[in-house]
Amino acid sequence: MSTADDPARRDVLVCVKRTPAVGARITLTEDRMAIDTRHLGFTVGPHEECAVEAAVRIAEEHRAGGGTARVTVLTVGPPDAAEQLRYTLAMGADDGVLVEVPTEELAPEPTAASITAAVRAAADGGTRYDLLLFGTDSAVAGNAQAGIRVARALGLPMVTGIKGMEIDGEGVVLHRETPGGNEVYRVPLPAAVGVKEGINLPRYPTIKGRMRARKAELRTVPGRTEPGGLRTVGLRCPREDRPETVVLGTGAAAVPAVVEKLTELGVL
Amino acid sequence: MLLVLIDTDEDGVPGPGTDDLLAVAHGTGLPVHAVVIGTVPDGLPAECVHRIRHDLLSGYAPEAYGESLAQLVTRAGPAGLLAAATERGDEVLAQAAARAGVPLATRCVALRPGDPWSLTRLRSGGVLLEDAELSAPVAFATVAPGAAAGAETPAATGTPEIVDFTPELDPALARTRVVERVPRAEGVSLATAPVVVSGGRGVGSAEGYAVLEELADLLGGAVGCSRVATNNGWRPHRDQVGLTGTRIAPDLYIACGISGATQHWVGCMNARTILAINTDPEAPMVTRSTYAVVGDLHEVLPALVDALRARVRGSGHAPPAGVSARSET
Ligand SMILES: Cc1cc2nc3c(=O)[nH]c(=O)nc-3n(C[C@H](O)[C@H](O)[C@H](O)COP(=O)(O)OP(=O)(O)OC[C@H]3O[C@@H](n4cnc5c(N)ncnc54)[C@H](O)[C@@H]3O)c2cc1C
Numbered sequence: 001m002s003t004a005d006d007p008a009r010r011d012v013l014v015c016v017k018r019t020p021a022v023g024a025r026i027t028l029t030e031d032r033m034a035i036d037t038r039h040l041g042f043t044v045g046p047h048e049e050c051a052v053e054a055a056v057r058i059a060e061e062h063r064a065g066g067g068t069a070r071v072t073v074l075t076v077g078p079p080d081a082a083e084q085l086r087y088t089l090a091m092g093a094d095d096g097v098l099v100e101v102p103t104e105e106l107a108p109e110p111t112a113a114s115i116t117a118a119v120r121a122a123a124d125g126g127t128r129y130d131l132l133l134f135g136t137d138s139a140v141a142g143n144a145q146a147g148i149r150v151a152r153a154l155g156l157p158m159v160t161g162i163k164g165m166e167i168d169g170e171g172v173v174l175h176r177e178t179p180g181g182n183e184v185y186r187v188p189l190p191a192a193v194g195v196k197e198g199i200n201l202p203r204y205p206t207i208k209g210r211m212r213a214r215k216a217e218l219r220t221v222p223g224r225t226e227p228g229g230l231r232t233v234g235l236r237c238p239r240e241d242r243p244e245t246v247v248l249g250t251g252a253a254a255v256p257a258v259v260e261k262l263t264e265l266g267v268l
Numbered sequence: 269m270l271l272v273l274i275d276t277d278e279d280g281v282p283g284p285g286t287d288d289l290l291a292v293a294h295g296t297g298l299p300v301h302a303v304v305i306g307t308v309p310d311g312l313p314a315e316c317v318h319r320i321r322h323d324l325l326s327g328y329a330p331e332a333y334g335e336s337l338a339q340l341v342t343r344a345g346p347a348g349l350l351a352a353a354t355e356r357g358d359e360v361l362a363q364a365a366a367r368a369g370v371p372l373a374t375r376c377v378a379l380r381p382g383d384p385w386s387l388t389r390l391r392s393g394g395v396l397l398e399d400a401e402l403s404a405p406v407a408f409a410t411v412a413p414g415a416a417a418g419a420e421t422p423a424a425t426g427t428p429e430i431v432d433f434t435p436e437l438d439p440a441l442a443r444t445r446v447v448e449r450v451p452r453a454e455g456v457s458l459a460t461a462p463v464v465v466s467g468g469r470g471v472g473s474a475e476g477y478a479v480l481e482e483l484a485d486l487l488g489g490a491v492g493c494s495r496v497a498t499n500n501g502w503r504p505h506r507d508q509v510g511l512t513g514t515r516i517a518p519d520l521y522i523a524c525g526i527s528g529a530t531q532h533w534v535g536c537m538n539a540r541t542i543l544a545i546n547t548d549p550e551a552p553m554v555t556r557s558t559y560a561v562v563g564d565l566h567e568v569l570p571a572l573v574d575a576l577r578a579r580v581r582g583s584g585h586a587p588p589a590g591v592s593a594r595s596e597t
Pocket residue numbers: 019020021022043045046139467468469470471493494495496497508509510511512513514524525526527528529530531532535545546547548551563564565566
């Protein structure tokens with residue numbers, strides 16, 4: 001089951017989020033409403049980067065078996081998020097869709113509505129996704145719900161926190177780690193999955209991949225921008241009340257002081 | 269009235285974060301009703317327990333759990349629905365919120381009822397706090413583990429009344445349901461080890477971790493790592509400490525060759541004591557740690573291991589109890 005007119009075809013949609021690559025300290029904008037990103041690089045969220053890798057592997061395997069496959073990566077974000085889409089194309093995705101909104105941080109409800117609309121538009125165009133992949137939660141906002149809202153709107157099953165995934169004839173087998181051990185789910189396709197970092201080791205884009213991605217045409221569609229039910233009043237850094245660092249020494253000469261400290265702390 | 273979902277394991281033991289959840293719920297001043305899917309634990313500090321029962325709920329099932337909660341909210345008409353902000357709590361409440369058509373505030377550390385509710389939640393794994401307002405007919409929120417640190421856990425004041433609720437569930441919801449459970453192997457787990465010896469880019473190679481493992485062994489602890497180590501394939505992802513790895517709160521965290529980027533820091537910032545070993549005295553990990561050794565870990569760690577081994581031999585004592593946390597890479 002897949003794209004309406006070609007049952008041997010597999011279509012995977014991966015939703016990724018542009019994430020500021022903050023360093024050791026976070027600076028806020030003057031109005032304290034956002035992270036100051038003027039001097040920061042951006043990246044694809046790590047869970048989502050693994051989701052892209054998972055999708056590319058599924059497509060490769062399907063093609064190796066004689067089928068056709070397509071991986072579409074979608075991001076809801078500002079125009080600059082095109083950079084992150086190109087990165088995923090360089091990793092091996094086939095198409096990029098930028099659902100454009102004027103902000104870095106959109107509330108989960110409009111994000112989900114934007115993605116849902118894009119999936120429905122694709123269906124109207126004859127593309128039915130077998131699998132929708134999301135990161136389990138985004139790195140900065142950590143709302144952990146956009147994917148579930150999309151799945152609910154589309155009537156798809158969804159499991160999050162997934163660190164293992166295999167597609168077989170009957171659907172997809174999903175593995176999740178819990179404090180007590182591992183859980184296994186077996187979900188029919190089409191389905192949505194919230195992926196976690198650790199499911200795979202994402203590949204580094206090749207030079208060829210980067211060249212291809214640079215020239216690739218991205219599709220841009222407008223996103224939804226209505227506010228969600230949660231309104232940010234302001235961000236702040238929690239107070240850090242750590243005492244001044246005590247330097248125990250330099251190099252191997254510090255070892256006796258370390259041993260003494262470990263004894264004092266009761267770990268020896 | 270607030271509905272508070274108490275996640276339990278098969279034996280009815282409340283899951284992680286339950287004390288914080290109950291403390292924050294009682295802190296709102298609203299009467300607290302517990303919701304339990306499965307066995308009702310003893311001594312819940314709640315006026316009433318809503319026990320949800322249905323054949324489809326015999327094992328963990330995110331969609332059926334979410335649907336049941338959405339139906340219970342319609343029936344019971346609470347001011348809010350809370351759960352612990354664990355992976356499961358966030359997932360189930362998102363399922364319920366999507367079905368009820370309401371917003372959801374995850375990872376809250378403070379909640380004040382009102383119109384709108386005002387709240388504080390964790391962002392970026394906890395290095396940022398977000399003050400926000402939640403406008404909704406029913407406030408759906410998850411409470412971050414540790415939110416009520418230091419506060420007293422509310423005590424049960426008698427046996428709560430148990431009210432059964434049987435939701436109407438479409439058998440199709442059984443599609444997302446645990447079909448098999450694989451219990452965790454024995455050993456010191458990173459999440460609960462009292463001592464964690466962690467290595468980052470400074471370790472330089474997979475082989476470089478041998479001395480960290482030896483040190484962890486001697487201290488009865490586990491080995492952790494930064495994302496650079498997992499990305500380079502030096503360590504498995506389950507050893508990763510941080511935002512997208514495991515968040516830990518050991519008694520002692522020894523950070524070797526780790527710079528202390530925010531996304532790593534959020535994973536270890538709750539350690540009681542941090543010892544950093546780093547060539548760079550200005551590395552954030554060093555300036556934020558309790559103790560530091562400035563130097564090359566390839567010199568410091570072997571010397572430290574030698575000294576500890578000599579001590580063990582000298583005293584004739586075995587190293588502290590604890591199983592080897594050697595990881596099967
Ligand atoms: C969205 C997002 C999520 C992330 N999640 C995580 C996460 O969960 N966990 C995580 O760890 N990172 C995470 N990261 C990555 C994080 O930003 C850093 O890149 C990473 O933590 C750096 O690892 P490191 O400290 O080992 O390496 P570096 O930053 O390169 O630091 C290496 C340190 O080792 C010291 N050093 C070098 N050689 C030696 C030596 N011989 N002896 C002693 N010291 C030496 C150096 O002085 C330096 O301080 C995330 C990033 C993003 C954008």
